[in-house]
Amino acid sequence: xxxxxxxRAIDAVWRIExxxxxxxxxxxxxxxxxxEDFAHDALVAALEQWPVSGVPDNPGxxxxxxxxxxxxxxxxxxxxxxxxxxxxxxxxxxxxxPASALADALDDEIGDDLLRLIFTACHxxxxxEARVALTLRLLGGLTTEEIxxxxxxxxxxxxxxxxxxxxxLAAARVPFEVPRGPELAQRLASVLEVIYxxxxxxxxxxxxxxxxRPALCEDALRLGRILAQLAATEPEVHGLVxxxxxxxxxxxxxxGPGGEPILLMDQDRSRWDRTLISRGLAxxxxxxxLGGAMGPYTLQAxxxxxxxxxxxxxxTEWTRxxxxxxxxxxxxxSPVVELNRAVAYAMAFGPAEGLAIVDAVAGDQxxxxxxxxxxxxxxxxYKLGRFREARAEFERAASLTANARERELLLGRAARSRA
Numbered sequence: 122x123x124x125x126x127x128x129r130a131i132d133a134v135w136r137i138e139x140x141x142x143x144x145x146x147x148x149x150x151x152x153x154x155x156x157e158d159f160a161h162d163a164l165v166a167a168l169e170q171w172p173v174s175g176v177p178d179n180p181g182x183x184x185x186x187x188x189x190x191x192x193x194x195x196x197x198x199x200x201x202x203x204x205x206x207x208x209x210x211x212x213x214x215x216x217x218x219p220a221s222a223l224a225d226a227l228d229d230e231i232g233d234d235l236l237r238l239i240f241t242a243c244h245x246x247x248x249x250e251a252r253v254a255l256t257l258r259l260l261g262g263l264t265t266e267e268i269x270x271x272x273x274x275x276x277x278x279x280x281x282x283x284x285x286x287x288x289x290l291a292a293a294r295v296p297f298e299v300p301r302g303p304e305l306a307q308r309l310a311s312v313l314e315v316i317y318x319x320x321x322x323x324x325x326x327x328x329x330x331x332x333x334r335p336a337l338c339e340d341a342l343r344l345g346r347i348l349a350q351l352a353a354t355e356p357e358v359h360g361l362v363x364x365x366x367x368x369x370x371x372x373x374x375x376x377g378p379g380g381e382p383i384l385l386m387d388q389d390r391s392r393w394d395r396t397l398i399s400r401g402l403a404x405x406x407x408x409x410x411l412g413g414a415m416g417p418y419t420l421q422a423x424x425x426x427x428x429x430x431x432x433x434x435x436x437t438e439w440t441r442x443x444x445x446x447x448x449x450x451x452x453x454x455s456p457v458v459e460l461n462r463a464v465a466y467a468m469a470f471g472p473a474e475g476l477a478i479v480d481a482v483a484g485d486q487x488x489x490x491x492x493x494x495x496x497x498x499x500x501x502x503y504k505l506g507r508f509r510e511a512r513a514e515f516e517r518a519a520s521l522t523a524n525a526r527e528r529e530l531l532l533g534r535a536a537r538s539r540a
Contacts, residue, residue: 125172127171127172127176128168128172130171130176131164131167131168131171131176134167134176134180134181134184135164135167135184135262136262137181137262138180138181138184139160139164139259139262140235140238140259140260140261140262140347141181141185141234141235142160142163142181142184142185142188143156143157143160143238143259144156144234144235144237144238145185145188145189145234146159146160146185146188146189146192147234147237147238147241147297148234148237148297149189149192149196150192150195150196151296151297152287152290152291152297153238153241153242153255153259153287153290153297154287154288154290154291155192155195156188156192157258157259157287159188159191159192159195160184160188162187162188162191163184163185163187163188163191164184166187167180167183167184167187233299233351235260235347235351236299236348236351236352237297237298237299238259238260238297239256239260239312239344239347239348239351240298240299240300240308240309240312241290241295241297242255242256242259242260242286242315243256243308243311243312243314243315244290244293244295244308244311245307245308245311246289246290246293246295247286247289247290248282249314249315249318250282251282251283251285251286251289252286252311252315253272253315253318253319254268254279254282254283254286255282255283255286255287256315256316256319256344257271257319257340258283260344260347261319261340261343261344263340265279265280265283271322271323271334271336271337271340272322273326273328273329309352309355309357309358312348313357313358313361313418316341316344316345316348316361316365317341317361317364317365317418319337319340319341319344320337320338320341320342320345320365320368320369322334322337323335323336323337323338323339323340323341324338324368324369324372326524327523327524328523328524329523329524329525330380330525330526331380331526332375332376332380332381332382332524332526332527333372333375333376335372338365338368338369338372339369341365342362342365342366342369345358345361345362345365346362348362349362349404354411355411356407356408356409356411356412356413356415356416356419357408357416357417357418357419359404359405359407359408359411359419360404360405360408360415360416360417360418360419360420360421360422361418361422362401362404363401363402363403363404363405363407363408363418363419363422363425363426364401364418364421364422364425365401366397366398366400366401366404367397367398367401367402367405367422367425367426367428367429368425369394369397370393370394370395370396370397370398370401370429371385371388371393371394372394373392373393373394374388374389374390374392374393375388380526381526381529381530382526382527382530385428385434386434387434390431390432390433390434393429398429401422401425401426401429402426402429404422405419405422405423405426408422414452415448416452417449417452417453420445420448420449420452421449423445424442424445424446424449427441427442427445437468439465439468439469440469442465442468442469443462443465443466443469443470446458446461446462446465446466447462449462450462455487456482456485456487456488456491457487457488457491459478459479459481459482460479460482460488460493460494460497462478463475463476463478463479463497463501464497466478467500467501467504472500472501472502472504472505473501473505475497475501476498476501476502476505479494479497479498479501480498483498490521491521492518492519492521492522492527492531493518494518495514495515495517495518495521496514496515496518496531498514499511499512499513499514499515499518499534499535499538500534502514503534503538508538508539509538511534511535511538512535512538512539515531515532515534515535515538516531516532516535518531519531519532519535
Protein backbone atom coordinates (compact mmCIF):
# COMPACT_ATOMS: atom_id res chain seq x y z
CA UNK A 122 0.00 0.00 0.00
CA UNK A 123 1.27 3.48 -0.90
CA UNK A 124 2.51 5.79 1.86
CA UNK A 125 0.30 8.70 0.75
CA UNK A 126 -1.95 10.33 3.41
CA UNK A 127 -5.04 8.86 1.74
CA UNK A 128 -3.60 5.34 1.72
CA ARG A 129 -2.45 5.66 5.34
CA ALA A 130 -5.98 6.66 6.27
CA ILE A 131 -7.40 3.70 4.37
CA ASP A 132 -4.94 1.36 6.10
CA ALA A 133 -6.01 2.69 9.51
CA VAL A 134 -9.70 2.31 8.64
CA TRP A 135 -9.14 -1.21 7.34
CA ARG A 136 -7.43 -2.40 10.53
CA ILE A 137 -10.40 -1.20 12.56
CA GLU A 138 -13.23 -2.21 10.25
CA UNK A 139 -11.95 -5.41 8.60
CA UNK A 140 -13.26 -7.83 11.27
CA UNK A 141 -16.73 -6.28 11.18
CA UNK A 142 -16.85 -6.29 7.39
CA UNK A 143 -15.69 -9.91 7.16
CA UNK A 144 -18.10 -10.96 9.92
CA UNK A 145 -21.10 -9.44 8.14
CA UNK A 146 -20.16 -10.96 4.81
CA UNK A 147 -19.46 -14.36 6.39
CA UNK A 148 -23.02 -14.48 7.72
CA UNK A 149 -24.22 -13.71 4.22
CA UNK A 150 -22.22 -16.36 2.35
CA UNK A 151 -21.54 -18.85 5.17
CA UNK A 152 -17.85 -19.13 4.26
CA UNK A 153 -15.10 -17.11 5.96
CA UNK A 154 -12.75 -17.59 3.02
CA UNK A 155 -15.22 -16.12 0.54
CA UNK A 156 -16.12 -13.39 3.01
CA GLU A 157 -12.49 -12.31 3.29
CA ASP A 158 -12.18 -12.31 -0.52
CA PHE A 159 -15.22 -10.04 -0.85
CA ALA A 160 -13.96 -7.78 1.93
CA HIS A 161 -10.64 -7.41 0.10
CA ASP A 162 -12.55 -6.58 -3.08
CA ALA A 163 -14.16 -3.77 -1.09
CA LEU A 164 -10.73 -2.64 0.09
CA VAL A 165 -9.47 -2.55 -3.50
CA ALA A 166 -12.47 -0.42 -4.45
CA ALA A 167 -11.69 1.93 -1.57
CA LEU A 168 -8.06 2.23 -2.68
CA GLU A 169 -9.29 3.20 -6.14
CA GLN A 170 -12.03 5.63 -5.11
CA TRP A 171 -11.22 7.22 -1.75
CA PRO A 172 -8.00 9.00 -2.82
CA VAL A 173 -10.20 10.85 -5.32
CA SER A 174 -13.51 11.19 -3.47
CA GLY A 175 -12.15 11.31 0.06
CA VAL A 176 -12.74 8.94 2.98
CA PRO A 177 -16.53 8.69 3.53
CA ASP A 178 -18.13 9.78 6.79
CA ASN A 179 -18.91 6.15 7.65
CA PRO A 180 -16.08 4.15 6.06
CA GLY A 181 -17.12 0.88 7.67
CA UNK A 182 -20.61 1.07 6.18
CA UNK A 183 -19.10 1.93 2.78
CA UNK A 184 -16.85 -1.14 2.91
CA UNK A 185 -19.74 -3.38 3.97
CA UNK A 186 -21.90 -2.04 1.13
CA UNK A 187 -19.13 -2.62 -1.41
CA UNK A 188 -18.54 -6.14 -0.11
CA UNK A 189 -22.30 -6.83 -0.16
CA UNK A 190 -22.49 -5.95 -3.85
CA UNK A 191 -19.66 -8.34 -4.64
CA UNK A 192 -21.24 -11.10 -2.51
CA UNK A 193 -24.70 -10.60 -4.02
CA UNK A 194 -23.22 -10.88 -7.53
CA UNK A 195 -21.59 -14.14 -6.45
CA UNK A 196 -24.83 -15.47 -4.97
CA UNK A 197 -26.80 -14.61 -8.07
CA UNK A 198 -24.31 -16.47 -10.25
CA UNK A 199 -23.87 -19.54 -8.08
CA UNK A 200 -25.83 -22.47 -6.86
CA UNK A 201 -25.76 -20.95 -3.39
CA UNK A 202 -28.55 -18.59 -4.38
CA UNK A 203 -30.87 -21.51 -5.05
CA UNK A 204 -30.08 -23.08 -1.69
CA UNK A 205 -30.57 -19.80 0.15
CA UNK A 206 -33.74 -19.12 -1.79
CA UNK A 207 -35.24 -22.41 -0.60
CA UNK A 208 -34.18 -21.71 2.99
CA UNK A 209 -35.68 -18.25 3.14
CA UNK A 210 -38.58 -18.60 0.71
CA UNK A 211 -41.12 -19.54 3.36
CA UNK A 212 -40.51 -16.39 5.40
CA UNK A 213 -39.88 -13.99 2.54
CA UNK A 214 -42.38 -14.90 -0.16
CA UNK A 215 -43.27 -11.27 -0.65
CA UNK A 216 -39.74 -10.43 -1.75
CA UNK A 217 -38.92 -10.87 -5.41
CA UNK A 218 -35.15 -10.90 -4.98
CA PRO A 219 -33.63 -13.29 -2.40
CA ALA A 220 -30.34 -11.42 -2.71
CA SER A 221 -32.09 -8.27 -1.52
CA ALA A 222 -33.37 -10.19 1.49
CA LEU A 223 -29.82 -11.23 2.26
CA ALA A 224 -28.62 -7.67 2.04
CA ASP A 225 -31.38 -6.49 4.38
CA ALA A 226 -30.43 -9.15 6.91
CA LEU A 227 -26.97 -7.66 7.12
CA ASP A 228 -28.36 -4.55 8.75
CA ASP A 229 -28.72 -6.44 12.05
CA GLU A 230 -26.55 -5.82 15.11
CA ILE A 231 -22.92 -6.52 14.22
CA GLY A 232 -21.96 -7.93 17.63
CA ASP A 233 -23.46 -11.35 16.97
CA ASP A 234 -21.59 -11.60 13.68
CA LEU A 235 -18.25 -10.79 15.31
CA LEU A 236 -18.91 -13.44 17.94
CA ARG A 237 -19.69 -15.97 15.21
CA LEU A 238 -16.45 -15.04 13.44
CA ILE A 239 -14.40 -15.54 16.62
CA PHE A 240 -15.88 -18.99 17.23
CA THR A 241 -15.39 -19.98 13.59
CA ALA A 242 -11.75 -18.85 13.40
CA CYS A 243 -10.97 -20.70 16.64
CA HIS A 244 -12.83 -23.90 15.75
CA UNK A 245 -11.15 -27.04 17.19
CA UNK A 246 -11.21 -28.70 13.77
CA UNK A 247 -8.17 -26.52 13.02
CA UNK A 248 -4.68 -26.97 14.46
CA UNK A 249 -3.67 -24.52 17.18
CA GLU A 250 -1.21 -22.84 14.80
CA ALA A 251 -3.92 -22.44 12.16
CA ARG A 252 -6.37 -21.02 14.71
CA VAL A 253 -3.82 -18.44 15.83
CA ALA A 254 -2.92 -17.38 12.28
CA LEU A 255 -6.55 -17.20 11.10
CA THR A 256 -7.66 -15.27 14.18
CA LEU A 257 -4.90 -12.70 13.81
CA ARG A 258 -5.71 -12.35 10.12
CA LEU A 259 -9.50 -12.09 10.33
CA LEU A 260 -9.97 -10.44 13.71
CA GLY A 261 -6.63 -8.79 14.38
CA GLY A 262 -6.39 -7.28 10.92
CA LEU A 263 -2.74 -8.33 10.59
CA THR A 264 -1.06 -9.14 7.30
CA THR A 265 0.68 -12.47 6.80
CA GLU A 266 4.02 -10.64 7.02
CA GLU A 267 3.10 -9.13 10.39
CA ILE A 268 1.96 -12.48 11.76
CA UNK A 269 5.16 -14.10 10.51
CA UNK A 270 7.31 -11.45 12.21
CA UNK A 271 5.41 -11.86 15.46
CA UNK A 272 5.93 -15.63 15.55
CA UNK A 273 9.34 -15.69 13.87
CA UNK A 274 8.27 -17.77 10.92
CA UNK A 275 8.08 -17.15 7.19
CA UNK A 276 5.23 -15.32 5.47
CA UNK A 277 4.66 -18.24 3.05
CA UNK A 278 4.27 -20.60 6.03
CA UNK A 279 1.67 -18.31 7.61
CA UNK A 280 -0.14 -17.89 4.29
CA UNK A 281 -0.22 -21.66 3.84
CA UNK A 282 -1.71 -22.12 7.31
CA UNK A 283 -4.41 -19.56 6.60
CA UNK A 284 -5.31 -21.04 3.21
CA UNK A 285 -5.47 -24.56 4.66
CA UNK A 286 -7.56 -23.32 7.58
CA UNK A 287 -10.15 -21.81 5.27
CA UNK A 288 -10.27 -24.98 3.18
CA UNK A 289 -10.64 -27.12 6.30
CA LEU A 290 -13.52 -25.01 7.60
CA ALA A 291 -15.25 -25.20 4.23
CA ALA A 292 -14.68 -28.95 3.84
CA ALA A 293 -15.93 -29.63 7.38
CA ARG A 294 -18.94 -27.39 6.70
CA VAL A 295 -18.38 -25.60 9.98
CA PRO A 296 -21.49 -23.47 10.51
CA PHE A 297 -21.04 -19.74 10.96
CA GLU A 298 -22.71 -19.61 14.36
CA VAL A 299 -22.19 -19.35 18.08
CA PRO A 300 -22.42 -22.87 19.56
CA ARG A 301 -25.15 -23.67 22.03
CA GLY A 302 -25.57 -26.05 24.94
CA PRO A 303 -22.70 -28.32 26.04
CA GLU A 304 -20.63 -27.47 22.96
CA LEU A 305 -20.35 -23.82 24.03
CA ALA A 306 -17.97 -24.53 26.92
CA GLN A 307 -15.59 -26.57 24.74
CA ARG A 308 -15.60 -24.04 21.93
CA LEU A 309 -15.19 -21.09 24.29
CA ALA A 310 -12.17 -22.82 25.83
CA SER A 311 -10.62 -22.98 22.35
CA VAL A 312 -11.25 -19.27 21.76
CA LEU A 313 -9.70 -18.29 25.09
CA GLU A 314 -6.72 -20.58 24.48
CA VAL A 315 -5.98 -18.92 21.13
CA ILE A 316 -6.18 -15.41 22.55
CA TYR A 317 -3.94 -16.28 25.49
CA UNK A 318 -1.41 -18.04 23.23
CA UNK A 319 -1.12 -14.83 21.20
CA UNK A 320 -0.69 -12.80 24.39
CA UNK A 321 1.93 -15.12 25.87
CA UNK A 322 4.04 -15.08 22.73
CA UNK A 323 4.16 -11.30 23.08
CA UNK A 324 4.70 -11.32 26.84
CA UNK A 325 7.51 -13.87 26.85
CA UNK A 326 8.76 -14.62 23.35
CA UNK A 327 9.73 -18.24 22.82
CA UNK A 328 12.46 -17.43 20.31
CA UNK A 329 14.38 -14.63 18.66
CA UNK A 330 16.30 -11.64 19.96
CA UNK A 331 13.53 -9.84 21.86
CA UNK A 332 12.34 -10.74 25.35
CA UNK A 333 8.89 -9.22 24.71
CA ARG A 334 6.80 -8.32 21.65
CA PRO A 335 4.27 -5.77 22.93
CA ALA A 336 2.38 -5.62 19.61
CA LEU A 337 1.19 -9.22 20.04
CA CYS A 338 0.06 -8.45 23.61
CA GLU A 339 -1.92 -5.49 22.26
CA ASP A 340 -3.53 -7.68 19.58
CA ALA A 341 -4.56 -10.26 22.18
CA LEU A 342 -5.89 -7.59 24.52
CA ARG A 343 -7.97 -6.07 21.74
CA LEU A 344 -9.46 -9.47 20.92
CA GLY A 345 -10.11 -10.20 24.58
CA ARG A 346 -11.86 -6.89 25.14
CA ILE A 347 -14.07 -7.47 22.08
CA LEU A 348 -14.97 -10.92 23.35
CA ALA A 349 -15.76 -9.55 26.82
CA GLN A 350 -18.28 -7.15 25.28
CA LEU A 351 -19.85 -9.87 23.15
CA ALA A 352 -19.93 -12.61 25.81
CA ALA A 353 -20.57 -10.44 28.85
CA THR A 354 -22.07 -13.22 30.99
CA GLU A 355 -19.12 -15.64 30.69
CA PRO A 356 -16.91 -15.33 33.81
CA GLU A 357 -13.81 -16.88 32.25
CA VAL A 358 -13.83 -14.33 29.42
CA HIS A 359 -13.52 -11.55 32.00
CA GLY A 360 -10.99 -13.67 33.91
CA LEU A 361 -8.75 -13.90 30.86
CA VAL A 362 -9.07 -10.17 30.15
CA UNK A 363 -8.18 -9.44 33.78
CA UNK A 364 -5.12 -11.68 33.56
CA UNK A 365 -3.90 -10.07 30.34
CA UNK A 366 -4.53 -6.50 31.53
CA UNK A 367 -2.56 -7.04 34.74
CA UNK A 368 0.30 -8.86 33.04
CA UNK A 369 0.46 -6.25 30.27
CA UNK A 370 0.82 -3.56 32.94
CA UNK A 371 4.36 -4.86 33.59
CA UNK A 372 5.63 -4.74 30.00
CA UNK A 373 7.61 -1.50 30.37
CA UNK A 374 9.33 -2.86 33.48
CA UNK A 375 10.18 -6.27 32.00
CA UNK A 376 13.19 -5.04 30.04
CA GLY A 377 16.14 -2.76 30.77
CA PRO A 378 17.57 0.01 28.57
CA GLY A 379 19.35 -2.50 26.35
CA GLY A 380 16.39 -4.87 26.07
CA GLU A 381 17.76 -7.21 28.73
CA PRO A 382 15.16 -9.16 30.77
CA ILE A 383 14.20 -7.99 34.26
CA LEU A 384 12.50 -10.65 36.37
CA LEU A 385 9.33 -9.90 38.34
CA MET A 386 10.94 -9.55 41.77
CA ASP A 387 13.54 -7.14 40.42
CA GLN A 388 11.21 -4.85 38.47
CA ASP A 389 10.73 -1.15 39.19
CA ARG A 390 7.05 -1.20 40.12
CA SER A 391 6.70 2.53 39.54
CA ARG A 392 6.93 1.65 35.84
CA TRP A 393 3.90 -0.62 36.01
CA ASP A 394 0.92 0.83 34.17
CA ARG A 395 -1.65 1.68 36.85
CA THR A 396 -4.41 2.19 34.28
CA LEU A 397 -4.03 -1.36 32.99
CA ILE A 398 -3.93 -2.65 36.57
CA SER A 399 -7.18 -0.82 37.35
CA ARG A 400 -8.80 -2.26 34.24
CA GLY A 401 -7.58 -5.73 35.17
CA LEU A 402 -8.86 -5.54 38.73
CA ALA A 403 -12.23 -4.31 37.46
CA UNK A 404 -12.40 -7.24 35.01
CA UNK A 405 -11.52 -9.62 37.84
CA UNK A 406 -14.37 -8.17 39.91
CA UNK A 407 -16.75 -8.76 36.98
CA UNK A 408 -15.57 -12.36 36.64
CA UNK A 409 -16.13 -13.14 40.33
CA UNK A 410 -19.41 -11.21 40.56
CA LEU A 411 -20.97 -13.48 37.93
CA GLY A 412 -20.96 -16.28 40.49
CA GLY A 413 -19.79 -19.87 40.55
CA ALA A 414 -16.36 -21.31 41.22
CA MET A 415 -13.40 -19.50 39.72
CA GLY A 416 -12.10 -21.00 36.47
CA PRO A 417 -8.43 -21.36 35.46
CA TYR A 418 -8.08 -17.89 33.91
CA THR A 419 -9.85 -16.20 36.81
CA LEU A 420 -7.60 -18.02 39.29
CA GLN A 421 -4.51 -16.91 37.37
CA ALA A 422 -5.88 -13.36 37.29
CA UNK A 423 -6.33 -13.50 41.08
CA UNK A 424 -2.68 -14.55 41.38
CA UNK A 425 -1.61 -11.68 39.11
CA UNK A 426 -3.73 -9.32 41.22
CA UNK A 427 -1.73 -10.29 44.32
CA UNK A 428 1.43 -9.05 42.59
CA UNK A 429 -0.32 -5.92 41.27
CA UNK A 430 -1.54 -4.95 44.74
CA UNK A 431 1.90 -5.35 46.36
CA UNK A 432 3.68 -2.00 46.56
CA UNK A 433 7.04 -3.80 46.82
CA UNK A 434 8.21 -7.32 46.10
CA UNK A 435 8.52 -7.93 49.84
CA UNK A 436 4.82 -7.08 50.33
CA THR A 437 3.65 -9.93 48.07
CA GLU A 438 1.14 -12.28 49.73
CA TRP A 439 2.92 -15.49 48.81
CA THR A 440 0.81 -17.59 51.18
CA ARG A 441 -2.37 -16.51 49.35
CA UNK A 442 -0.68 -17.09 45.99
CA UNK A 443 0.28 -20.60 47.12
CA UNK A 444 -3.35 -21.31 48.06
CA UNK A 445 -4.55 -20.04 44.68
CA UNK A 446 -2.03 -22.30 42.92
CA UNK A 447 -3.30 -25.22 45.01
CA UNK A 448 -6.80 -24.49 43.68
CA UNK A 449 -5.51 -24.14 40.13
CA UNK A 450 -3.61 -27.45 40.39
CA UNK A 451 -6.82 -29.20 41.42
CA UNK A 452 -8.92 -27.56 38.71
CA UNK A 453 -6.46 -27.74 35.81
CA UNK A 454 -3.59 -30.05 36.80
CA SER A 455 -0.48 -29.90 34.64
CA PRO A 456 3.30 -30.08 35.09
CA VAL A 457 3.61 -26.37 34.24
CA VAL A 458 1.10 -25.44 36.93
CA GLU A 459 3.11 -27.56 39.38
CA LEU A 460 6.25 -25.68 38.38
CA ASN A 461 4.59 -22.35 39.11
CA ARG A 462 3.17 -23.73 42.36
CA ALA A 463 6.70 -24.71 43.35
CA VAL A 464 7.87 -21.12 42.90
CA ALA A 465 5.04 -19.84 45.09
CA TYR A 466 5.78 -22.43 47.78
CA ALA A 467 9.48 -21.57 47.70
CA MET A 468 8.69 -17.91 48.26
CA ALA A 469 6.14 -18.63 50.99
CA PHE A 470 7.78 -21.53 52.85
CA GLY A 471 11.40 -21.71 51.67
CA PRO A 472 13.34 -23.09 48.67
CA ALA A 473 13.42 -26.65 50.05
CA GLU A 474 9.62 -26.81 49.81
CA GLY A 475 9.74 -25.60 46.21
CA LEU A 476 12.49 -28.05 45.29
CA ALA A 477 10.43 -30.97 46.61
CA ILE A 478 7.52 -30.04 44.31
CA VAL A 479 9.82 -29.60 41.31
CA ASP A 480 11.59 -32.91 41.89
CA ALA A 481 8.22 -34.65 42.03
CA VAL A 482 7.42 -33.58 38.44
CA ALA A 483 10.96 -33.45 37.01
CA GLY A 484 10.53 -36.81 35.28
CA ASP A 485 7.35 -35.79 33.45
CA GLN A 486 7.91 -36.15 29.71
CA UNK A 487 5.99 -32.93 29.04
CA UNK A 488 8.82 -31.02 30.76
CA UNK A 489 11.70 -32.92 29.12
CA UNK A 490 12.75 -29.97 26.94
CA UNK A 491 11.06 -27.17 28.88
CA UNK A 492 13.80 -24.72 29.79
CA UNK A 493 11.98 -23.29 32.80
CA UNK A 494 12.24 -26.60 34.67
CA UNK A 495 16.05 -26.45 35.08
CA UNK A 496 15.83 -22.66 35.44
CA UNK A 497 13.47 -22.89 38.42
CA UNK A 498 15.34 -25.83 39.90
CA UNK A 499 18.61 -23.94 39.54
CA UNK A 500 17.15 -20.99 41.44
CA UNK A 501 16.12 -23.19 44.35
CA UNK A 502 19.51 -24.92 44.44
CA TYR A 503 21.29 -21.54 44.40
CA LYS A 504 19.22 -20.31 47.37
CA LEU A 505 20.07 -23.54 49.22
CA GLY A 506 23.78 -22.92 48.67
CA ARG A 507 24.20 -25.86 46.27
CA PHE A 508 26.01 -23.70 43.74
CA ARG A 509 27.65 -26.36 41.57
CA GLU A 510 24.32 -28.09 40.98
CA ALA A 511 22.65 -24.73 40.37
CA ARG A 512 25.24 -23.80 37.74
CA ALA A 513 24.61 -27.07 35.86
CA GLU A 514 20.85 -26.42 35.88
CA PHE A 515 21.21 -22.85 34.60
CA GLU A 516 23.54 -24.03 31.82
CA ARG A 517 21.05 -26.72 30.83
CA ALA A 518 18.22 -24.16 30.80
CA ALA A 519 20.30 -21.86 28.59
CA SER A 520 20.87 -24.70 26.13
CA LEU A 521 17.13 -25.36 25.87
CA THR A 522 15.77 -21.85 25.30
CA ALA A 523 15.49 -20.43 21.78
CA ASN A 524 15.31 -16.84 23.02
CA ALA A 525 18.65 -15.04 22.86
CA ARG A 526 17.86 -12.61 25.69
CA GLU A 527 16.77 -15.38 28.00
CA ARG A 528 19.88 -17.39 27.16
CA GLU A 529 22.08 -14.45 28.19
CA LEU A 530 20.18 -14.13 31.47
CA LEU A 531 20.56 -17.83 32.27
CA LEU A 532 24.24 -17.94 31.38
CA GLY A 533 24.77 -14.92 33.61
CA ARG A 534 23.11 -16.74 36.50
CA ALA A 535 25.29 -19.78 35.79
CA ALA A 536 28.41 -17.63 35.96
CA ARG A 537 27.34 -16.21 39.32
CA SER A 538 26.78 -19.73 40.66
CA ARG A 539 30.42 -20.75 40.63
CA ALA A 540 31.26 -22.18 44.04
